[in-house]
Amino acid sequence: MIGFVARRLATLVAVVFGAMTVTFVIARVIPQNVAQIWAGVQGFKVTPDVIALVTRQYHLNEPLIVQYGYYLRDLASGRWGTSPVTGRPVAVDILMYLPNTMELAAAALLLAVAVSVPMGVVAARARNSWVDQASRALALIGVAAPTFWIGLLLQFVFYYWLGWVRDPGGMLSDSTLALYPVRHVTGFVVLDAALTGNGPGLLDAINHLALPAISLALPLVALLSRMTRSSMLEVLNQDYVRTARAKGMPEWRVTWRHALRNALMPTVTVLGLSTGWLLTGSVVTELIFYWPGVGRYAVGAVTSFDFPAVTAYTALAALIFSLANLLTDIVYAYVDPRIRFA
């Protein structure tokens, strides 16, 4: 087991290093006139000496290999480069927004699992029942409808028509922040409010989290519920399930204990892949619900040509994704003895 994890960790380091190289190529090799654009961002008058200053500052006229060295040094130093737009270290900005994205992603993941696993199981047990049909329809919507479309629709229905949510976006409303400030403990608002016993703050945070989490979770619900359904169908026909039934075990126990435990295996593997969706989908979701997350920050960086920020986030996303997959592999290996020593 330890050998397996060590090997996978070594691979991960190699992959992340490769990912950083790719982002370097995107940031420094492809774009033209970077110095000119960054100088334009910094000053109204782009004179040759301003361009020269920016060129020096970002080592743009050094050989690429030297620039690559500076790039790695920046990443290693924990500053992740300096943004030519805000003038701040990129790491400061990203770490400010990252907890918000993680909170949204975690909520979406929990919601997706909580909804899709029972739905998949029921759909498998009662094939072609209305639950099965509904889950099929939901899966189709989740897979095929653009996230921003769903997001705008949710805002309209649950905020404007039904009035179930206080705001169509944002993390906390101003009145909550003014009256029941959420004390900073972990940086995750829902968690912090719960830990400090801040009831109104907690409710408000969950209320704001609901719509973005739903729109981010929908494609995952689609994926996970169909996955659970098909693996459940497979498992329900296995010998040990039949044996359990023959022994007179109650049907609900057969389904929810025996069968589900084994049927969840493929679902666990998909969870790692879901991280990819959560990182991608959070970009659009955060824009719609003006969620102050790192995805929205990345879009702002892309449109203002803030390449240190763009590459730092892209590399970070690759790291997160790889870590999530590593974690999945470990969990999988732990659960399934056949893979343990592979």
Next chain:
Amino acid sequence: MPVLPKPLRNPLVLVGSGVIVALFLVAALAPVLAPYGPQSGTLLDRFEPPGPRHWFGTDSSGFDIFSRVLYGARPAVGSGLIVLAVSTSAGTAVGLLAGYGRGAWGEVLLRITDVFLAFPGLLLAMAVVAAIQQRTLWAIVVAISLRWWAPYARIVTAQTLAIREREYVEAARSIGARHLRVLLRHVLPNAFSPVVVQATLDLGAIILTTAALSFIGFGAEPGTPDWGRMVADGRQYMRDHWWVVLFPGIAIFFAVAAFNLAGDGARDAFDPRLRGE
């Protein structure tokens, strides 16, 4: 129904395949089917609600949305097919080399594949489009392809590794078949079906990715009848003119849903274990 192949007996798969066929037909015949050109009309005709003259209404430039939705099948199918052509061929080549070649070479190729797999598709595409400094359909196709080949390389590698060990390849080898022949005759046909399944599903995913890129502001050229762009541009008029967003959105939904249904059907057909029956 003796004539239908097995996967098509599932009504949903049938519907999905039907929609795909229709989509390709529309893409090919758009100039014949569409009552107007994709850019005919003036600002004087803008925001006409759906009616007998304009079935889906007109957009902010006064263009007929029905015609634009029909023409929109072209960039949707076109960019999807180009991305797939690039990624399946690149992915298959890398996958075959990585899986079939032993030793360091295969390992390096596998790691490179892993590196690209580590990027969430949209983020990499976003960075690439920004770096290219060109907001065109071509830039988007390039940006998406850069990440998209990696899963194919993975699939083909896995298939190749599995098949390589099988006896018939060993047998083919022992009777002196050359590597290329082994690859073409034995490995490729076996890797074919998972690639087709993945490609069908991916056509939908590519449409959604270009739509998301449009939403972020990296869409096809202005005026292009691109569904993603139509929805993204139209959302600022949504409150007053719902049809501007609704119809291209429905087009995206149906196209993506169709590719998913067909992809599921294809998977069921190729891999009976996963069949939901």
Next chain:
Amino acid sequence: MDRRHSATLSRRDVLRRALAGGALGMGFGAGWLSRAAGTASAQRAISGTLQVAWDQVQDNLDPQTARGNRNWWVLTELYDTLTYLPGYSLDAKPYLAESWTVSGNGTVYTFKLRRGVKFTTGSELTAEAVKYSIDRMQSTKLGPLFLTVPFDHADVVDRYTVRFVLKYPYAAWPVILAHPAVCSIVDPKIAEAHGGVQPGKRNEYLSANTAGIGAWTIDRWDQSQRIVLVRNPDYWRGWKGPHLNRVVLETVPEEQTRLLRLEKGDIDIATVNAQSLPGLEDRIARGHLPIGIEKAKNGQPLVSLSTMQVNMNNKLLPTSDINVRKGLSYAFNYNLFISKVMNGYAVRMAGMIPRGILGHVSDYPLVDFDLTKAKAAFDAASAQAKAELAKGVTLRYVPGYVLGQEGAVMWQQDLAKIGVRLILQEIDQATLSSLQTSAPGVPLIEGRWVGDFPDPDNFISSARTDYWPPRGFGAAFAGDAKTDSLIERGRMEQNPARRRAIYRELELYFRDQYAILMVAEPSGVLNKWNARASWVQGFQYNPMFHPLFYETYKQG
């Protein structure tokens, strides 16, 4: 499958669904709970809060290094200036300065400061602080230095008297001093305590905190979400009468979301763009919504003091050929663009100096849409220009900034009718400003001039060569000897009538040269605070629509 089993299962399934639904419902139900709990007690504790939803994100609130209206609009609330332009006035009125005098040659301005005014930090306002602040902008070199080109140096005369010495006579100086970027006064003690002045470097502390004299201070700044301002209790103008307690400036990027919140009554002031205004007005009328859109001020229609144009590079082919510029100008359907894309919230741009500003040419000879004339002009172009034109000419634009997709496509289609290929290329704001500010530029690029201070010199800035490089700001018509001398004379002239004559000559010269493509002058109705709930009273802004929330209150 056993029938009995499936029946029990579906009942269980209903139960489970109900549970799952409950978990979901908690999130929504929270809305009712916190709303019910919030109304009674919260209303009292945070009464007098003005909720503003706009599309702007602030990145720096240090007055001497911040750039862009998005920051300046907020800085106006935090830092009072020596002069201000109250009630939409074009003339500078005393603010932190009690009075001022100007020397006979117009180069020395002496300001007497109001006595006993305290910074929010407790220090007293002195001439030293004024000099420190304006010098700080000059030495950090990060602020909008083009606004202070006439400034030479400042002297402290005594504790409450400061003297500005200018490089040349400049009548607009008191008006420029009303701009938050030019003369927001920071407490030197605080600035020095947090790193002082370093060329090219921002002051991290002042970027996020206030150290000025203003009605408001920053209570909370949730990055990229909202800025919450609260009363400065010791404000020198006092808080007698009705006032707000707090102002919440929230960034809501999607226009549709702003509309939903405004129409639901959750927002007091929102930014609504031209394309949504008719629909909103319609719903206001049909639903009797308590929302108003201000169209006029003091009986006059609101003017924006801004212009929307396409800059044609006079140094690059094909636009260096006057006939190409002429052809392009005749091929733009101005009236259709204004009536349809701008929904009528604009007028024809007539010269670089907009309506309401000294030097605006009221009988400006407009170029009207005429494809025949356009074709004739293109035909008359030089062989070189024609060869270049045959390759197609590229218009670079930022979506939604000036032309929008509709305007650009309209122009493209009209040009196609006479055989000219216009290639549309969308770019981002950063690329736009870099192309505008560096040589050699590009043939066609859109540009927008939002006035910084109400003086003609500000509006012809884009043709100035002393600040912009030659062929600079999209090359409006820069680097031309005649232009330079007219701009020079215009800015130094003290006599209004003679000044008007100089600008007239400049504008007509530009017109003869087809120097810029004048798209439109947007209406002042398109300001950032245009849709307001009817209970918002006393809302003031200056002619550049920098808001002044001090006199605002809520009633009804």
